[in-house]
Amino acid sequence: GQQLNQSPQSMFIQEGEDVSMNCTSSSIFNTWLWYKQEPGEGPVLLIALYKAGELTSNGRLTAQFGITRKDSFLNISASIPSDVGIYFCAGHLAGGTSYGKLTFGQGTILTVHP
Amino acid sequence: DGGITQSPKYLFRKEGQNVTLSCEQNLNHDAMYWYRQDPGQGLRLIYYSQIVNDFQKGDIAEGYSVSREKKESFPLTVTSAQKNPTAFYLCASSITGTGGLDTQYFGPGTRLTVL
Numbered sequence: 001g002q003q004l005n006q007s008p009q010s011m012f013i014q015e016g017e018d019v020s021m022n023c024t025s026s027s028i029f030n031t032w033l034w035y036k037q038e039p040g041e042g043p044v045l046l047i048a049l050y051k052a053g054e055l056t057s058n059g060r061l062t063a064q065f066g067i068t069r070k071d072s073f074l075n076i077s078a079s080i081p082s083d084v085g086i087y088f089c090a091g092h093l094a095g096g097t098s099y100g101k102l103t104f105g106q107g108t109i110l111t112v113h114p
Numbered sequence: 115d116g117g118i119t120q121s122p123k124y125l126f127r128k129e130g131q132n133v134t135l136s137c138e139q140n141l142n143h144d145a146m147y148w149y150r151q152d153p154g155q156g157l158r159l160i161y162y163s164q165i166v167n168d169f170q171k172g173d174i175a176e177g178y179s180v181s182r183e184k185k186e187s188f189p190l191t192v193t194s195a196q197k198n199p200t201a202f203y204l205c206a207s208s209i210t211g212t213g214g215l216d217t218q219y220f221g222p223g224t225r226l227t228v229l
Contacts, residue, residue, distance in 0.1 A: 003156075033217060042118075042204050042220035043157075088156065092216075101172075102218055104156035 006089050006105030013079055014113050021108040022073040023089035032065050032072035033102070035088045043088055047074070069094065079112050086110070117141065118221035120205050125226045127199075135190045135224045137205030146188035147206040147218060150174060157204060163188055164210075192226060199228045 006023045013019060023032070031050050035043035047058050049065035049072060056063055062075045072091070076083055089105040118139045127133045137146065145164045149157040159172030163182040177196025182188055188207075192199045202225050206218040 031217075035220075040202075040223070040225070042120075042206075042223045045217060045219060048217050090157075090218075101159065101162070102157075106154075106156045 004089055004091065004103055004105035006108055008108060009106070010109040010111070012111045012113065015080060017079055019076040019079055019083070019110060020073060021087060021089075021110075022071060023091075023105045024071040025091075025103075026070065028069040028094040029072075029091035029103075030069075030094045031092045032063070033090045034061075034063050034072070034074045035090060037086045037088065037107075039085075046087075076110075079110075081112050081114055084110060084112050118205060118207055118219060120203075120221040120224050122224060123222070125224055127226070127228050129228055130194045132191055132193050133199075133226065135192070135203055135205075135226070137188045137190065137221060138186055139188075139205075139207045139221075140186060141207055141219070142185070143207035143209050143219075144185070145208045145210060145216070146182070147208075148172075148178070148180065148188070148190045149204040149206065151202040151204060151223075160190065160203075199226060201226060 004023045004025050033048050034046045037043040047063040052069045053067050054065040060077045086107040086109050088107050090102045121136045147162045148160040151157050158174050160178050161180040163169035166185050169180050169182050179191045204223045205221040208216045208218045210216050
């Protein structure tokens, strides 16, 4: 099925550093969602983006819906140890099925060293 | 508190046995979903339901079955026909399940191990 290319696959950073990750696709998306998943838990929604060009912040997190509607990025500023987890992008394909099927990226594993 | 609950958190079964995973939501959402997650991979859709008494196959439905008799509940049965059932199973729900503005919220997951 349709895949989102999420990068990087993993990141090892020092506490206090900024983080950037992104998702790209050859197809157009109507929405972009960013989730965080901690070990053994379900994904938690961080940010939802609904319009091309939209830039939205949630505390130290900022995400943007690319103008071409084929990409999105997530930035985390001044990382802290509790930012550790797997970050997933997901989106609804334009012209897709009538139900709310989400296409997921494969995740970015973030490790923060104190 | 409103949310999605899944039980049990951990489940062990012998090969060849059917097993049912529970998912309940009190968010008054119409749509519910089941996903499977394997190590190092994204989420793959097993089944979804947009309304009570109706459900559709997702991308990897073989070896699984579901029912949707109540709005709040969407149990998943992993049958003996599923070749590789050991995985982390996630349930999600959304308000309408009918389009791009419909955000999905996830439960805490059930880790199934088949021995």
